[in-house]
Amino acid sequence: xxxxxxxxxxxxxxxxxxxxxxxxxxxxxxxxxxxxxxxxxxxxxxxxxxxxxxxxxxxxxxxxxxxxxxxxxxxxxxxxxxxxxxxxxxxxxxxxxxxxxxxxxxxxxxxxxxxxxxxxxxxxxxxxxxxxxxxxxxxxxxxxxxxxxxxxxxxxxxxxxxxxxxxxxxxxxxxxxxxxxxxxxxxxxxxxxxxxxxxxxxxxxxxxxxxxxxxxxxxxxxxxxxxxxxxxxxxxxxxxxxxxxxxxxxxxxxxxxxxxxxxxxxxxxxxxxxxxxxxxxxxxxxxxxxxxxxxxxxxxxxxxxxxxxxxxxxxxxxxxxxxxxxxxxxxxxxxxxxxxxxxxxxxxxxxxxxxxxxxxxxxxxxxxxxxxxxxxxxxxxxxxxxxxxxxxxxxxxxxxxxxxxxxxxxxxxxxxxxxxxxxxxxxxxxxxxxxxxxxxx
Numbered sequence: 001x002x003x004x005x006x007x008x009x010x011x012x013x014x015x016x017x018x019x020x021x022x023x024x025x026x027x028x029x030x031x032x033x034x035x036x037x038x039x040x041x042x043x044x045x046x047x048x049x050x051x052x053x054x055x056x057x058x059x060x061x062x063x064x065x066x067x068x069x070x071x072x073x074x075x076x077x078x079x080x081x082x083x084x085x086x087x088x089x090x091x092x093x094x095x096x097x098x099x100x101x102x103x104x105x106x107x108x109x110x111x112x113x114x115x116x117x118x119x120x121x122x123x124x125x126x127x128x129x130x131x132x133x134x135x136x137x138x139x140x141x142x143x144x145x146x147x148x149x150x151x152x153x154x155x156x157x158x159x160x161x162x163x164x165x166x167x168x169x170x171x172x173x174x175x176x177x178x179x180x181x182x183x184x185x186x187x188x189x190x191x192x193x194x195x196x197x198x199x200x201x202x203x204x205x206x207x208x209x210x211x212x213x214x215x216x217x218x219x220x221x222x223x224x225x226x227x228x229x230x231x232x233x234x235x236x237x238x239x240x241x242x243x244x245x246x247x248x249x250x251x252x253x254x255x256x257x258x259x260x261x262x263x264x265x266x267x268x269x270x271x272x273x274x275x276x277x278x279x280x281x282x283x284x285x286x287x288x289x290x291x292x293x294x295x296x297x298x299x300x301x302x303x304x305x306x307x308x309x310x311x312x313x314x315x316x317x318x319x320x321x322x323x324x325x326x327x328x329x330x331x332x333x334x335x336x337x338x339x340x341x342x343x344x345x346x347x348x349x350x351x352x353x354x355x356x357x358x359x360x361x362x363x364x365x366x367x368x369x370x371x372x373x374x375x376x377x378x379x380x381x382x383x384x385x386x387x388x389x390x391x392x393x394x395x396x397x398x399x400x401x402x403x404x405x406x407x408x409x410x411x412x413x414x415x416x417x418x419x420x421x422x423x424x425x426x427x428x429x430x431x432x433x434x435x436x437x438x439x440x441x
Contacts, residue, residue: 021081028052029310029317044309045165045316046414052320053407059324076324084318085388088380089195092311094262094276096164098254099308101188101280102301109185109281112178115362116185119372123186123350124159124193130346131155135339135401144335150394153201157386157398158343158405160194162379163187164312165410175421179368183375191381192274196222198385205390226271230278233261238282241291247299250292254283254300315380319406322383326403327396335397336404343405348373367424374420378409 036047132155265272
């Protein structure tokens with residue numbers, strides 16, 4: 001492997017305190033966001049990732065020419081000092097999922113509960129199998145051999161659509177409200193399912209493949225336990241909110257529910273992402289209607305919208321900069337292109353085709369199958385899961401495949417989804433993006 005793409009250990013002197021690393025990430029993100037807003041003018045999540053990716057590619061190219069090896073080393077060392085998997089899965093994800101769920105209208109979500117459940121549970125399971133088996137069959141054709149179990153792990157980590165990416169792009173797509181609701185609901189729930197499937201398969205890689213009974217029990221404990229914890233935390237926080245009418249205290253209570261609830265879910269070994277989605281639904285519906293004044297609602301919405309946008313920007317900058325620590329070869333890049341095609345095929349087969357065949361029962365407008373297929377964006381969750389894989393012969397391959405799919409998903413699918421929505425749903429597309437709660441038109 002060439003020097004450009006070697007995985008170098010971080011210099012010992014670059015062991016920075018977490019506060020210093022966080023400060024540097026915020027400074028870089030702020031500058032990148034300014035550049036995007038001032039010159040590029042892309043949607044923020046896409047623009048900041050594109051600029052960060054361009055910076056990473058520039059550093060790699062200059063390093064190959066022997067121009068800025070030291071600068072590239074320092075940037076790479078910074079990325080290695082950030083545990084991306086823990087930063088996202090144990091920190092940012094809960095905040096982002098709560099912020100997304102806060103604006104979902106639960107009364108409307110109930111009307112589409114079986115559609116969302118089918119896409120989130122059955123769709124994720126089926127996609128894991130399709131992606132894994134297809135990759136296992138096709139990749140050896142180009143000389144990239146990955147064991148079947150590792151291919152299934154790749155299927156599990158790449159199948160869930162990323163709610164952070166999906167909901168950010170949907171704001172500008174102008175899709176019909178019911179379709180937007182189904183896509184957002186699926187994305188909020190299927191990452192929790194995907195994480196559980198991923199954990200089961202990683203356990204199998206370690207030689208501890210559980211029985212079907214044990215696997216089912218783990219799924220129920222993780223997913224069911226997360227939902228139960230979310231209900232308890234949600235209604236507990238609602239009771240506290242109802243007892244006061246001071247917006248600083250109420251904003252603080254919502255933040256405490258998310259941060260404390262995430263830590264509690266980790267200790268109880270239940271799904272924190274699912275718990276935070278449920279907490280967000282309870283607070284965003286019952287709490288908003290019965291426990292908040294108009295002033296409090298305004299400040300809660302402003303706080304979580306700002307936090308959501310800031311964390312989204314940081315996350316997508318980190319994704320763009322991750323290029324510096326991912327190994328690439330010509331063959332792996334070709335495998336990445338194939339992985340993109342496999343992932344899109346699996347999405348169409350497990351989501352698009354069923355919706356097309358039984359569209360009336362899904363109660364979605366004609367053309368929704370295309371939007372659901374192309375709008376199934378992958379993002380930081382997939383990268384975080386890939387980075388958490390144990391070291392081994394196939395880890396770098398799976399990480400490269402994941403990164404290629406995520407970059408294509410955000411830059412290509414994200415930039416074209418508005419056009420796809422307008423073409424596929426001609427005559428049913430709303431005049432503009434949704435605001436406030438997602439509702440059925």
